[in-house]
Amino acid sequence: MSETLYRLADHTCVAPLVQGWTAWWMTVAPVPASLHVHKAQLPLLQAYLQSPEFHARASKDAALSGGTFVGIAPERAGEVKALLQQMQESQVDRVRLAEALEEFQGWLVEEAKGQSLEPLYEKLPEPLRGLVELSYDYINRPFVRMMEGALYRAGYHKPQLQSLRLLPLESDASRPHLFTTPYLMEPGQIDWAVPFSEERISRLFETDLSPRPLGHLRDVMGPAVTRDEQLLPLLTEAPPSRYTPWEGPGPRVRYLGHACALVEWKGITILVDPVISARPTSGGMQRLTFHELPPRIDYALITHSHPDHLAIDTLLRLRHRIGQLVVPRCNGFLVGDYSPKRLAHSLGFQNVLELDTYESVPLPDGELISVPFLGEHGDIGHAKSSYVVRTGKQQLLFAADSMCVDDAIYRHMRQNLGPIQTVFMNTEIEGAPHTWTLEALFPKKRDRKLEKNRRCRGSNTGEGLRILELVGASKLYNYAMGLEPWMEHIIGPPCAPDAPRMKESDRLLAEARARGLGAERLYGVTDLVLES
Template sequence: MSEQPTYRLDVSTCIAPLVQSWAAWWMTVAPVPASLHVRNYQLPLLKTYLLNPDFHARHVGIPASRASEVKELVQKTQQAQAERIRLAEALESFQRLLLEEAKGQSMEPFYAKLPEPLRGRVELLYDYHGRPSLRVLEGMMYRGPCHQRELQSLRLLRLESDAGRPDLLTTPVLSEPGQLEWQVPFEDKRLDALFALDLEPRPLGFIQELLGPAAANGTELLPLLTETPARPYTPWEGPGPRLRYLGHACVLIEWKGTTVLVDPVLSATPTSGGLPRLGFQDLPPRIDYVLITHSHYDHLSIETLLRLRHRIGQLVLPRSSGLLVGDYSPKLLARSLGFERVLEPELYESLPLPDGEIVIAPFLGEHGDIGHAKSAYVVRMGEQRVLFAADSLGVDETLYRHMRKDLGPIQTVFMNTEVEGSPLTWTIEVLFPKKRDRKLEESRRCRGSNAAEALRMLEQLGATRLYNYAMGLEPWFTQIMGPPASPEEPRMKESERLLTAARARGLRAERLHGHQDLFLAE
């Protein structure tokens, strides 16, 4: 009897998590932001599109010929997410009432004025200046009607090109021929069995049984699979650590049998080719720590995290204060995604590595002066220290002088040079009141460091190596950030200024692009 063939996920297979046809990210999954997003962004966008599909097709990314599907999506959204819409309306009206009526007197009478969706799920507060606000009891929200697991699904498809995926923010993902949709909550353990197929082949029958009705048509499933064995992972044995740059802000650290992955956003390999990359099949079968710096989608990708969930030892996330409606808890989000081993350490807390540690480091700027959760990380391997600064703004050089004094010289720094930055409300406009002073907001950008700030940072840290990263250069970030930056764009010109000045000071300075292996022992 011949052996039954076994299959893995093909390197071109993309598996996109969706929430009622929209890409899954924190603004569509965390209950309160998701409620505001569906009422104040998704529905207005789609209703505007329906007024003139031909005119709005380019912006929304859906041809006018599919307007009837958009109309159906709007109707289903209004019906299925009615509780979320009610919550968003209650938040908007009650926060307005607080601003108008709460002037420093006791908050106790306002509890009787709470709209029903907020009752029992918020605490009313003043700050020390007598400004009123409400604190959402977020853990309760995940047990309430606005955390809608039944809206969650996975879309399985072959990736034809890096530019072929719809825009993350403005385009709902309508079904296409040859795609499979698996209606399954993200926390479901069956996802681990599916994503284990990146490395471990299984019989076709097992895969069809796992996916159920979604895979009833084997002709649509087979193109997503391959009989080719996965490339074996060879552990790095030194000398020194190996840092594998995987694109944008994603770095894999291999050191004395331990693996650490920073800000993972990985891509399938398009069938049409493109920039070479390492994918899910090339990562270690066990990743001891995954470190997330902040919630922008080019750093925290639910799609990537779900696919790696079964390999991750500890997921390390920045700590939120919970004092702003949009400062959601990444830890609670991760729990809702099925992660069981989640850490949310405080600033300067240390996580152990062999002959080393991971230290939670400060991260200034990049959020337009809004207090949302974020952390940088210092990884010490022997005497080598590496700072993953993400999009940090080096506006206060004294902070880095303190870091050097507290932690020792930090020889290697990964940082970006996004000098313009997106507007304050980029991706999060729905969290803000409609009436506010937008003229004052014009100076508040989600920017990183310019060359002068970066050079002062490097000097204070005692750095000898600079890796300029997180620049949006890899083509698989088109879905998130638009086309890769041209040499004439401000961030690229600032990058050149920084690299030139750093080299003149004797630093090894490089701008990273695509996959590169970096060796600190050299």
């Protein structure tokens, strides 16, 4: 009699955590994580403990969506207090690094006016010694360049704090908000203390396509599972879906929600900005989940590090299927301009391509090209890239949250690459404040009045139409609008139809159609078959 085979159930969510907090680049990359724990996470938990009732109430108020409120019930304040103490003890070195960096940067700006920086190395505080280079730009503004590779090896990268939380997803709204609320243990959950780079993680996720006996899963997860009853509610005996390769004459684009799209062309699969969700037990909007994706993803493309585009949970779940992870190149001059390539290596990826502007990768009768991406970062120079995918004579631009502030960018794109027939583009005209997720990276002393008009926005209607005109587009797909409910724990509830970004989307679509272009706003799973 054959053994029963199991895979993770469609409702099983696997959340990567760093000491209870959702893993994203600001909790994993050493310098951002040090600043974030010191200036964001610890103060947030301390504020919660002063008024748990207020935080719990405010976190459920839709009018306060996007605020910094911990969504944990007051009766669990004792657990939050214990977490705070654990973080203060286990991340004391990160806190000291952040304090030293903040103090020294302020001192350096006042002290260094163009003279040699050599004597100033003697003034470096101990936590920074051997880990930084002091430099000027060409107009003698000093800065501290962090040696990121050294920081990963100096103990500021903390895989011992990493874990995977397996839980039944009750609803899309049931996940703690990524930025403000840590995960506390709930009945029916399993916390697996395992570094993200471990190969054992792939052995668990391989069961999405190749179910295995219960004993195999227990062996993989080790002491995290002491009884079969813990694991069985998170598993299913249902066989995985069988993937049928696309064989059409032209490319197929499977839009999977928000900014995630699967391009299939001549046996090649390309997954853009992978964010994939489990299916809630309570139902909800239709979606494709992990066992329904191709068994091999040749290229996974990351446009930028915002967690609605770079989702560590999805990347870990698909790591064993991804042939090449393609990430934008960082410059490393700002403390927050961390290396996505180094981050990917810390997540266990071996094959990582870091593409600079107009570098490319050949495809069968096609090409994958990194192209400029302006916007969405509030004028902060962090790594980002849009991508053009050429499939035969058809070219597709995945512009993410790009905005058109310089026509010449897209004029040069057309000159370099030829007409780009299909554009996937966002219309986030408001955007969050430029410090919304990055406040911890900024020094305390600065002129906030000058920063008020800096927003993380995309193109408005006029700018969007200029992009379409300049690249020679005939089709527009308005995407990455934050409409799918499974994005709620990252960017908040879906916006109402009368929200500014939706009204702007309507205007862009109407104007594009008036000019004879095909124009559509994407929502949920949609198959798009393009001409060859």
